[in-house]
Amino acid sequence: MKIDTIELARRIRIQSLKMVNKARASHIGSALSISDIIAVLYGEVMRVDPSTPQWDERDRFLLSKGHACVAVYSVLAELGYICKEELLTYGDDWSPMMxxxxxxxxxxxxxxGSLGHGLPFGVGKALAAKRKGMAWKTYVLLSDGELDEGSNWEALMFAAHHKLDNLVAIIDYNKIQSLSSVHDTLALEPLTDKFSAFGWQVSEVDGHDHFQLVTAFDAESPKGVPKIIIAHTIKGKGVSFMENSVLWHYRPPSDEQLGQALKELANA
Amino acid sequence: MRDAFIDELIQLARINPQIALVVGDLGYGVVEPFAEEFPDRFINAGVAEQNMTGLAAGMASEGYHVFTYSIANFPSFRCAEQIRNDVDYHNLSVTVVAVGGGLAYGALGYSHHAIQDYGLFRCLPNMLIAAPGDPLEVRACLRYLIENPQPSYLRLGKAGERSFHEKVPDVVPGKWLHVAGALESGRNVLLSTGATLAIAMDRWQASTDPDFSVNSLPLWGMAAKPMQNEQIADCSAVNTIEDHLYDCGFGSWLLEAASCHSGLTGRIIVEALNREVCGSVGSQNALNILGGIGPK
Structure with missing residues (x-):
């Protein structure tokens, strides 16, 4: 069944907002930033079976920027991995959804949760698939700020050296990190050149344009070359007063702000 | 111990196709036979221990039992968070192998002195520490770990260690292994973990009428604490010995295990390295004596 990824992304945003509002949790800006990427991956790109989460042939997805988890929990509920009612246990005592x-x-x-862990772990999965002759792919979604972690650059070198063309990394490049902009913290540019120099096939897309995202995911890389997609995004995307603001890396929306955000998304 | 490790690993890998060896650009003259026989299961991750450990966890999540291999503190402290979060928290079958446990690389300086490693691994809830006392215990530990894949740390000495068992012993986590001396209740025990078994045996053999027996505990960790009280209670006194700092080491682990039983902690004497050894450089023997665990 064809999934409307635009609608899926809108639902992810709505669920995510409700969850952080109820739990008084942080990181809504980060979740809104990746909602379109998550919707496209789960709705169109990856081979998954919600009725059999551990299906051997599934593509593997790793959220290295684990603080944006509400977007992933939401898509899992939308696709039927878990019940939507469970989402509201987010942040409760003993909830599996930490x-x-x-x-x-x-x-x-x-x-x-700690940054810089997803890509090395994904490298191990991709290497295992290669060595075992499995066809599935590994997708790792990283933040831009977490590229400060040296472990990522170790993994980037390793993946290219070992020709892991079954590995796809996506950078959520919203250009804002914990205290300030990426540029003012540790500037990443020229990022495309850096990844190219590390031996990866690089593409840059608007991370909120589903057609561009699908095209980038579907594009063939040269044999033996891992793929990285730099997704230019807006932190807080979809809620006007949250966009491009460090504040919403931390602040949970009040009930009034949640209402305003849901109204904006209803009209989106 | 290195040679026993690679020989046993190769034999086990012939039977078990899930065994993989990932090295951090170290192991010259040791790991080559494995690499030649199992090229699809050997990886040199380069000088990049964080990625080495993370990718080992990723491979383990797809069914492999991965051995990461390097020397001293490189496969442990350098990538401590990957061990904590990726391996231990996800309960994955990764065995971190460190060559040069204790002060085996004494002349190479503090960077190469693995004297705080027990402290790192013993505070991880799913981690099993394997600290064999001789080459036969190395083989025993490896067989146990392959049969019981889990997050684990294998601490090896270097090369040329003597053997103190007649055959490969049966090892069980938390269970003391009798090596020499009397077996009766009420005995005094010199209890070693890791390569200090040689020091313990030297003392026993040097004594004309030893009033103690020598035991080794090659497998231990947080989960093995509950088994200790019964064994301590069977002895008049337990003198632990280890080539690790007092703090967070093997003896303090045993004291913690005994602390819930009134009267048992008083039976334990801890012999471990004192802090004077930190930053000193010399042979393993000289540093052990400086640290306070030499012959008596």
């Missing part, structure tokens, strides 16, 4: 992505939730491969 405030960073948790492998105790069906459909989640790997828990993160």
């Amino acid at each position: 405030n960073h992505i948790s492998h105790k939730v069906p459909g989640v491969e790997f828990s993160t």
